Amino acid sequence: MVAKKPEIVLLTMQAGEEFIKKICAGIEEEGLLYRCEAFSPAERTNISAGALAYRAAMESTLGVGIGVCGDKATLTHESLGETKALCSAVSDEAISVQDTWTVVTPKMLGQNAARFVKKQPFLS
Amino acid sequence: MSLVAGVDIGNSTTEVCIGRIEGGDIRFLSSATHATTGIKGTVDNIPGIVSALEEAMGKVRLSTSDLEYIRLNESAPVIGDTAMETITETIITDSSMIGHNPSTPAGVGTAVGYTIHIENLSKMVADRPYILVVGKEYGYEKVAEVVNSLGGYIKIVGLILQADEAVLVWNRLDKKIPIVDEVLRIDKIPDEKMAAIEVAMSGQVIRQLSNPYGIATLLGLNAEETRLVTPIAKSLIGKKSAVVIKTLHGYIAENVLPAGELYLKGEDGKEYAVNVDAGAEKIMALSNVAGRLSDVQGQKNTNVGNMFDRMKDSMSRLTGETKESIHITDVLAIDTLAPVQIAGALAGETCMEKAVGIAAMVKTQQLPMRKIAEELQRQLNVDVAVAGVEAAMALLGACTTPGTRLPLAIIDMGGGSTDAAMMDDAGNMRMTHKAGAGELVTLLIQTELGLKDRNEAELLKKYPLAKVESLYHMRLESGEMQFFAESIDPRYYGCVVMLAPDRMIRVEEDIPMERIVEVRRDAKRKVFVKNVVRALQEVAENGDLKRIPNVVLVGGSAEDFEVPEMLTESLSQYRIVCGRGNIRATEGPRNAVATGLVMSGTSAKR
Structure with a gap:
């Protein structure tokens, strides 16, 4: 049995490399550890970024997970269950979003994941 | 038998009280509060008065036409203003x-x-x-x-x-x-x-x-x-x-504007000068010596001179009187720290410098209450009378607080001034208005915390704080933990929040909760405790506080979540029973003036 490190878990599916890299840069800037894994379901299923994030959060010893699915990413904490999330991001930053509170840039999403662990307020 | 309404128009709220008078007995039926419409003392107040009356009458299933007459308060003809000036010299460097x-x-x-x-x-x-x-x-x-x-x-x-x-x-x-x-x-x-x-x-x-x-x-x-x-x-x-x-070009602009002297003119014609550098304590001591003031001025072309100039300007705009006819009759000076912009700072950095906050008060002509009365009478077709001095009415109303007896003093802490009135056993009354109240507290909080927004300081004054420590709990400023079954909105996560009755408000600046609490309490203590003692000394017999057995706090500031307790504590050393009023045992500190107006209606007309 390998000891689990305190790290944020990212689960990705059909996501662009640049998009994932920006999120990871956010976590690194805040000085947290992370683990990034490609998610390959046993059977072909339709899974959302939110569901992926929840799965990642359950795997993380910190309880903090990020799901990246296609051009969408979601950050959540295990206590929020499958239906709620902390915030999300889209890969194309040019897309204008209505709710600037819960939709942030990919790098900020990574930073917020780390800031959540450090108990600091979110960037928005 | 007749139905009477008392109406108290305040700076922020209009309060009404409805009473039924049968012979010499009064039965209070209902009361209501509405936000004051327009500036206090103008006919713009009428919509607010009418709404409040309709609400109060509606509570007992009556309409405003059932009223026999309405009594309006004659409000205290004082207005206050506050200002802040740094007193240490300002050095501008070129780095x-x-x-x-x-x-x-x-x-x-x-x-x-x-x-x-x-x-x-x-x-x-x-x-x-x-x-x-x-x-x-x-x-x-x-x-x-x-x-x-x-x-x-x-x-x-x-x-x-x-x-x-x-x-x-x-x-x-x-x-x-x-x-x-x-x-x-x-x-x-x-x-x-x-x-x-x-x-x-x-x-x-x-x-x-x-x-x-x-x-x-x-x-x-x-x-x-x-x-x-x-x-x-x-x-x-x-x-x-x-x-x-290092960008020194051998060129250094050093701009030292002297703090300046303050001139207090006593009613006896004597003039007292004090340098503002000496600090608030010296200024207040001298104001004590000077006694009742006829005016206050600052030395020309100094920080304090400019400050009084600005204050008189704004007061003359407010009252419509000329600047020359504005005479400051009371000042309250308070030592504080204010952020000063440093020249050469690339991100607007500041350093904290010694400063003095000053509240000043002027007596104005009577507010045109009669005009309001006439217009209200025309609109409602009910007799309206301007009756009774505000402080006297508040005293009458305050007497309905359980556990009080004469001699009794009331303290009304408003926005601009702290007012006190005292009635002895024989029914003789003395009253006073002192500069400095809620607005000065707001100003002190704003400058000491370096807030950009005055409104935020106002909210910080009003609400207790908490720090959201996880998605499911927060730590209150008292140290208690509060847990929630549903997760807290992530936007509050890790933040210091103000606990308004129906929602949380984020504190935008990154200031530790303990620091905000300290500044807030300090500001309230410096202004309210100091001013209440000053005001009571003036209304007490021979200035002896021990001769006042009861002090009842009325008005909006009495609803503050910590000021009444601070006063109870600090006045107990004079053996004074002091506490938040509870008008008619039901209204809390509100509605004292409106209640007093109804009560005085028994002895007045008809």
Whole structure:
């Protein structure tokens, strides 16, 4: 049995490399550890970024997970269950979003994941 | 038998009380509160009055036409104003500096070198230490690559980044150097100037650049230059990273505006002068000696002179009277600290300087209540009378608080002034108005915490605080923990919030909860406790507080969540029973004047 490190878990599916890299840069800037894994379901299923994030959060010893699915990413904490999330991001930053509170840039999403662990307020 | 309404128009709320008078007996039927419409004392108040009356009558299933007559208060003809002025001399130096607390700088230690923007790399020469300045359009990988590739022949000793990427760059450097990031205005940093940067160890604050001799050592300053960078060092205390750039051209503008003298004119014609430098305590002591004041002035062309000029200007605008006819009849001075902008600061950094906050009060002509009465009478077709001085009515109303008896004093803490009235066994009444109340507290909170928004200070004054520590709990300022079954909105996570009755409000500035609480309590104590003692001394027989057995707090400020307790505590040393009023045992501290108006209606007309 390998000891689990305190790290944020990212689960990705059909996501662009640049998009994932920006999120990871956010976590690194805040000085947290992370683990990034490609998610390959046993059977072909339709899974959302939110569901992926929840799965990642359950795997993380910190309880903090990020799901990246296609051009969408979601950050959540295990206590929020499958239906709620902390915030999300889209890969194309040019897309204008209505709710600037819960939709942030990919790098900020990574930073917020780390800031959540450090108990600091979110960037928005 | 008749139905009477008492109407009290206040600065922020209009309160009404409905009573039924049968013979000499009064039965209170209902009351209501509505936000005051328009400025107090103008006919714009009428919509608010009518709404409040309709609400109160509606509660007992009656309409305003059932009223026999309405009694309006005659409000106290005083207005107050507040101002703040720093009293220490202001030195403007020509050095530039950046001091801030980015959440994640990188590298540890100090570095001294010449500033150079990344665009001007080609101008660099060997054997010279450089501090590289990089705009946010350069990504962390690019920056690291550039610095690593220069490593051989050009010495880069430190980095100033505009983007929040210090850790990312640092992780990719071959040779580790201190990096300050999140510097917004890098365009203001000149090229080829000597600069020193410092990044503190994690969990610590900078040491070299917050020390005048530290700056002198790093930048090679002489004694005179060191004296001039002292405000810079002072403003960098407690920061996690800083930059100081030496841009002295031998040109130093030193602007010292003297604090100035304050002239208190007593009613006996004597004039007393005091230098504001002496501090609030001296000023208040002299005001005590001077007794009742006929006017207060500041020395021309000094900080305090300008301050009184501005105050009189704004009061003359408010009252429509000429500036010459504005006479200040009371002042309250309070020592405080105010942030002062440092010239040369590249991000609007400030340092805290000694300051004095002053509340002043002027007597004005009577407000045109009669006009309101006439208009109200026309609209409702009910007799309206302007009856009774506000303080007397408040006293009458306050007597309905259970557990009180004459002699009794009331304190009404409003926005601009703290008013006191006292009635002895024989029914004789004395009253006074003192400058300084809620608005001065707001001003003190705003300046001491360096808030940009006055409204935020107003909210901080009103609501207790909590820190959201997880998605499911927060720590209240009392130390208690409160847990929630549903998760708290993530936007409040990790923040200090104000607990308004129906919602949470985020405190935008990054100030520890304990500090806000301390400043808030301090401001309230300095203004209210000081003023209540001052006011009571004036209405008490021979100025002896021990002759007042009961003090009842009425009005809006009495609803404050901590001021009444502060007063109860500090007045207990004079053996005074002091507490928040409970008008008619049901209304709390509100509605005293309206209730008094109804009560005085029994003895008045019909």
